[in-house]
Amino acid sequence: MSNVLNIQNVTKQFGSKKAVNNISIELKSGEIYGFLGPNGAGKTTTIRMVMDFIRPDVGTIELFGANGPKSLAAARKEVGFLSADSALYSDWNARRHIKYLESVRGVKTEALKLAKRFNLDLGAPYKHLSSGNQQKLALILAIMHQPKLLILDEPTRGLDPLWQEEIYDILRDFRTAGGAVFMSSHNLSEVQKICDHVGIIKDGKMVASQTMDSLRKIHTHQVSAEFQDEINIAEFKDIKHVEIIKSSSKSIMANVTGDLNDFMNAINKHKLHDLEVTHASVEETFLRHYR
Amino acid sequence: MRQLATLISKEIYVRRWSLLGFTLGSVAFLLLYVLIYPSFQNESAKFNELLQSYPKAVLKAFNIENLQFSSIEGYISAEHFSFVWPLLAIFLSISMAGNSIAGEIEKATMAITLSLPLKRGKIYMSKALSGLIAIGGFAAVTTLSLIPLSMINNVSLNYGHVVKISILGILFALAIYSLALMFSAIYSEKSKVYFWAGGILVSMYVANIVSGLVSSLKNFQYVSLFHYFAADKAITQGIISLQSVAVFTGLSVASLAIGYLVFIKRDISV
Numbered sequence: 001m002s003n004v005l006n007i008q009n010v011t012k013q014f015g016s017k018k019a020v021n022n023i024s025i026e027l028k029s030g031e032i033y034g035f036l037g038p039n040g041a042g043k044t045t046t047i048r049m050v051m052d053f054i055r056p057d058v059g060t061i062e063l064f065g066a067n068g069p070k071s072l073a074a075a076r077k078e079v080g081f082l083s084a085d086s087a088l089y090s091d092w093n094a095r096r097h098i099k100y101l102e103s104v105r106g107v108k109t110e111a112l113k114l115a116k117r118f119n120l121d122l123g124a125p126y127k128h129l130s131s132g133n134q135q136k137l138a139l140i141l142a143i144m145h146q147p148k149l150l151i152l153d154e155p156t157r158g159l160d161p162l163w164q165e166e167i168y169d170i171l172r173d174f175r176t177a178g179g180a181v182f183m184s185s186h187n188l189s190e191v192q193k194i195c196d197h198v199g200i201i202k203d204g205k206m207v208a209s210q211t212m213d214s215l216r217k218i219h220t221h222q223v224s225a226e227f228q229d230e231i232n233i234a235e236f237k238d239i240k241h242v243e244i245i246k247s248s249s250k251s252i253m254a255n256v257t258g259d260l261n262d263f264m265n266a267i268n269k270h271k272l273h274d275l276e277v278t279h280a281s282v283e284e285t286f287l288r289h290y291r
Numbered sequence: 292m293r294q295l296a297t298l299i300s301k302e303i304y305v306r307r308w309s310l311l312g313f314t315l316g317s318v319a320f321l322l323l324y325v326l327i328y329p330s331f332q333n334e335s336a337k338f339n340e341l342l343q344s345y346p347k348a349v350l351k352a353f354n355i356e357n358l359q360f361s362s363i364e365g366y367i368s369a370e371h372f373s374f375v376w377p378l379l380a381i382f383l384s385i386s387m388a389g390n391s392i393a394g395e396i397e398k399a400t401m402a403i404t405l406s407l408p409l410k411r412g413k414i415y416m417s418k419a420l421s422g423l424i425a426i427g428g429f430a431a432v433t434t435l436s437l438i439p440l441s442m443i444n445n446v447s448l449n450y451g452h453v454v455k456i457s458i459l460g461i462l463f464a465l466a467i468y469s470l471a472l473m474f475s476a477i478y479s480e481k482s483k484v485y486f487w488a489g490g491i492l493v494s495m496y497v498a499n500i501v502s503g504l505v506s507s508l509k510n511f512q513y514v515s516l517f518h519y520f521a522a523d524k525a526i527t528q529g530i531i532s533l534q535s536v537a538v539f540t541g542l543s544v545a546s547l548a549i550g551y552l553v554f555i556k557r558d559i560s561v
Contacts, residue, residue: 053560087399088403089400104297
């Protein structure tokens with residue numbers, strides 16, 4: 001299957017700072033790619049280059065096999081875009097925004113159906129909408145023409161958990177229909193929930209890139225156990241993929257990568273006073289694995 | 292073509308209130324002058340005498356050397372087309388151009404249009420054409436409306452001369468819009484557009500005045516757009532120099548071309 005998005009060895013420099021440094025990403029139809037990283041890591045710069053708002057200094061970006069400003073413009077027919085700083089025309093209502101985009105794209109869209117699903121007031125000026133409703137409108141504008149690729153910069157920002165779940169459902173449906181999604185996010189749990197592939201960018205460089213299936217194999221749990229009796233810490237040290245962080249004669253705290261069962265069996269040999277098992281975040285898991 | 296038409300109508304729709312405000316304001320000025328002209332005309336001999344007492348250089352500096360208050364054309368030229376109208380045209384042109392590109396980048400609304408399947412060149416064309424239509428329309432309406440206003444108020448007027456001032460006004464306003472749009476394509480903040488376009492025009496205005504007052508700086512007049520905007524000659528004598536047409540047209544074409552080249556190549560961080 002050919003890539004809908006192909007970023008190859010792309011570098012972008014602002015002054016002396018390399019905002020994006022030699023990154024490569026590939027995305028196929030039917031995939032959701034989660035792009036993670038702290039603020040200023042280069043996520044938005046990458047997305048701007050994909051949208052051809054800014055141009056890479058080095059490397060190539062292909063959308064549906066097309067590259068170069070002219071071809072990318074045509075390829076954007078099949079792209080839906082949501083900006084992190086999405087600002088629409090403050091005096092326009094949703095209906096006018098929809099009409100404008102339909103008119104430029106030359107298509108009749110599903111916008112009204114989506115607005116109903118999102119319970120969005122089509123007549124209120126954008127400036128009078130709550131931030132959640134503003135985000136809903138921006139999202140409708142991105143998906144209403146049924147694109148093949150969605151490029152979303154923090155799509156659930158400003159939405160309450162119920163609406164976030166609604167967006168996840170929409171993205172899952174979109175993937176099932178063969179669409180591809182490239183999304184950045186600060187929300188690690190949403191990436192875990194819906195993405196097939198995760199990339200981490202830090203200081204402009206790709207720190208890691210993994211499928212979610214591979215991620216599950218390296219997924220880390222943090223286990224804290226307090227025992228009623230004294231334990232021999234040596235019996236935990238030999239267990240594979242266990243990194244002991246802290247221990248005392250009656251307690252242990254460890255990171256366990258992958259299968260938990262061997263470690264839990266060792267714990268079960270003792271009488272417990274307390275036990276806590278937490279998931280390490282995707283970012284922590286990645287960073288631990290690749291450091 | 293459909294896309295271009297949509298983009299142009301959107302641009303004009305977004306700027307409709309400022310366009311309407313400036314146009315109505317300018318027409319209101321004209322109405323005012325037409326209404327008070329009959330009573331002013333009775334005293335015109337005194338005003339002409341007063342005008343003659345000014346040094347020629349001063350009159351030339353303010354482009355009113357050919358003024359005659361005994362005709363409505365001369366009166367309107369002195370009261371309106373020598374100062375108020377150019378000022379309104381400049382404010383509207385710079386404001387529209389500044390908002391058109393730099394303003395949209397500043398507010399991040401440019402991302403909506405850039406994310407659509409449109410070439411940068413087409414986006415720029417829509418910004419340029421919408422401005423040219425809007426500013427050209429403003430200039431045409433606010434000059435040609437003198438004809439119906441004078442008819443309604445039974446004031447006799449040379450319509451041919453009004454058409455001439457209209458042509459000159461349109462060319463002048465379009466040159467300023469094009470210059471400001473070039474800066475708007477270069478910068479991402481409106482304030483920088485206002486600074487450069489406004490700064491250049493103020494410098495030109497000063498250059499025009501100084502060239503009339505100081506004989507050794509006479510040639511400074513040629514670098515000023517205000518020298519070529521000889522409204523008094525156009526409305527009182529029906530004359531537009533070829534030099535004026537060439538300068539305004541040349542500046543418009545050159546500015547639009549530079550703006551186009553910059554806009555299609557630049558990074559736009561929205």
